[in-house]
Amino acid sequence: MQPRGDKLDPSDASEPPPEMLPLPLRGIIEWFGNANRYPRRRRGVANRAACAASGAEESERRCCGIARQPRAARHAIGTGNAGTGTQRGNLRGGLQDGESLNLTLGEEEEEEERDNGREHLRSVKMFASLAFAFAALSLASCIPVQQVSEGSKVLLVSFDGFRWNYDQDVDTPNLDAMAAEGVKAQYMxxxxxxxxxxxxxxxLTGRYLENHGVIHNMWFNTSTKEKLPYYLTQGVDSWWDNGSLPIWITAQRQGLKTGSIHFPGGKAKYQGEEVNMKLVEPPLFNYSNETIWRKNxxxxxxxxxxxxxxxIALYFGEPDSAGHKxxxxxxxxxxxxxxxxxxVGYLRQRIxxxxxxxxxxxxxxxxHGMETVIKTDEIHIGAIKNFTFKDIQFELLDYGPNGLLLPKEGKLEHVYSVLKNAHPKLHVxxxxxxxxxxxxxxxxxITPLLLYGDPGYVIHGRYKVQFNKGEHGFDNEAMNMKTIFRAVGPAFKQGLVVEPFESVNVYALLCELLGIVPEPHDGSLEIMKPMLRSSAPRPPAKKLPAMLGIALVLGFWGGIL
Structure with missing residues (x-):
């Protein structure tokens, strides 16, 4: 029989000895065990002492709240002696009945100590299993931020106006090397x-224009007829903040840190939040300065x-400017x-x-891509027969091939009928x-009337004021509006050319690479998955509950068994 307070044989336990547990877990288990063991032992001894004093075994069973064998049978099992407790006491020293009862109570306390020790061990085992499950929960809940911070960073680079085939008439060894070592789309x-x-x-959002609301480069107000150019529109929060959050804000809300360098939308605030770190291009910026490119x-x-x-989202204003001019x-x-x-070569070197x-x-x-502007048989709204700007309350024209018109009250049908078949290359x-x-x-x-020109045809408004040799804004199904997509890094396969896809799918890919839960969007991750290594993308945060549920179930199962 072990003395009171000694440890039970560790071989009785399937869990590791407490001294082998991590310190925080060991402390929790020891606290739980002490709080659970000693009050229970004192209560059990005190209750049975009262029961023994009354001499009533049935009362003892009721008082202690447990079903027990008769005392004599218990002692017989414990000693191999079929005698009663009084006989056993007399054999040990010829004591009187009262003393025999006291001696039996002392042995009972020791046996109860052993019973409680075993019960304590079972409690510790259950609690240890639960603690291990809780630890798994805690660790798993940290996975997204910890792994992202240490291993999965993403740099999104946009070269404005890079048409899908611009690399086919120029030697581009660095873009070619990137494609050989990573993924290239036929076009986007x-x-x-x-x-x-x-x-x-x-x-940035994975949404079409009618869903994210940034429908133009220019902010405008149809009531006041105010308009702002591209650069000033970058600072109008209400133009950008339409309920669709860019990936900067989504990532930051999930514990990541983000940045923007000259990227459209990077200057604005969204629901009061802005990108962690940013550089905003100055007015009258020289988009072609290669020294500034390298500095960025x-x-x-x-x-x-x-x-x-x-x-980080990094923006370069070329080759758009060269294509326009x-x-x-x-x-x-x-x-x-x-x-x-x-x-691109310098960028990969610096990486x-x-x-x-x-x-x-x-x-x-x-x-987007770029189209050569056709200078013959141009679309000139101001010169169309039976059309007058006196019927128009607001117009947004002279911006490439796109136009928005708000006719005055009662003039919609007239304006529409005049413009609809006015030019074979104009769509109204x-x-x-x-x-x-x-x-x-x-x-x-979006205004009540929309206009766009066929590829190559821009829309002039009151006067001919557009002189670019190259333009965009045309139908996105036109091949010269298609653009490029290249990707390289630990998450991507090597030497893979993928089928064309829509740019609306890029957002889902970015979220997958960062391990964050995306906002509602119009794209599909399934379209982008073929370009990823099978083991590259980590489970997004939304998949963690299943993992944690399994850990918790196993924790309970281990404790019960």
Whole structure:
């Protein structure tokens, strides 16, 4: 018989000895065991002492609250002697009945100590199992932030206006190497309308324009007739904050840190929140300055390494500017593609020098392509027979091939009938009749009449004031509006060319790479999964409850058994 207070034989336990447990877990178990054991033992001894004093076994069973064998039978089992408790006491020392009762009570206390010890051990085992399950829960709940911070960073780079085939008439060794070592899409289809701010916001939200609400580069007010150009619109929070959160805010709400360098939408606040770190392009910015490009790349590497950012969106305004000014088939555009390729080489070099090659997934894409402007038989709204701007309350024209018109009250049908067949390359729709495939018209900001020109044809308003040689904004099914997609990094397969897809799917891919739960969106992760290594994407946070449930069930099962 073990003395009171000694440890029970560890061989009785299936759990590791307490001294082998981690300190926090050992402390919890010891606290639980002490609180559970000693009060129970004192209560049991005190109760049985009262029962013994009354000399009533039935009372003892009721008093102690447990079903017990008669005392004599218990002692006979414990000693191999079939005698009663009094006989056993007399054999040990010829004591009187009262003394024999006291001696039996002392042995009973020791036996009760052993019973309680076993019960205590079972409690410790159950609690240890629960504690292990709780520890698994705690660790699993930390997985998304911890793994992302240490291993899965994402850099999204956009070269504005990079048409899908710009690398086919220029030598681009760095883009070619990136494709050989990663993934290349045949092309990517942008959202409509194919202009800068709306298409970039689709990348950031995974939503079509009619759902995210950034329907144009320009902020406007149809009541006051006010309009703001691209640069000033970047700072109008209400233009961007329409209920669709960009990935910066979604990631930050799930414990990540993000950054924006000149990326459209990066200056605004969303539900009062803004990107953690950002650089906003200054007014009258020179988009083609290669020195500034490299400086911004260095800044991104610094943010990743020194500030431990998880996601950065980096924007370059070329080759869009060169395509507009000189045309998509020009020598100047081709030279700009060479500059872009050098920049890709510098970027990948800096990723390697910064020790990020095994941690960073790099995606290079764009917002739209570029089309050569046709200068013959142009669309000029002001010159159309029977049309007058006196019937128009608000117009947004002279912005490439797209137009928005708000006729004055009672003038809608007249304006529509005058414009509908006015030019063979001009498409005019009432808002409710606009083709659904564009996912554009179903938003309160869209005016009652919408206009767009066939590829190559821009829409002039009151006067001819558009002189670009290259333009975009056309039907997103036109091949010259298609753009590029390249990806390389630990999550991506190597040397893979994937089928074309819509840009609305990029958001789901970004969320998968970052291990975050996406907001509602219009894309599909399934479309993007073939480009990923089978073991690369971690389970998103939304999949964790199943893992935790299994751990909890196993914890209970282990404790009960």
């Amino acid at each position: 289809t942008p959202a409509f309308i194919t202009i800068t701010s709306p298409c970039h916001f689709t990348l 790349i260095d800044t991104a590497m610094e943010w990743f390494t020194q500030n431990n950012l998880d996601f 000189y045309g998509p088939e020009s020598t100047q555009r081709k030279n700009m593609i060479k500059q872009v390729d050098r920049t 390697q020098e910064s020790g990020l090659e095994s941690k960073l997934n790099l995606i290079i894409t764009s917002d 729709y009432k808002k409710e009749d606009f083709p659904r495939r564009f996912h554009y018209a179903n938003h309160p900001r």
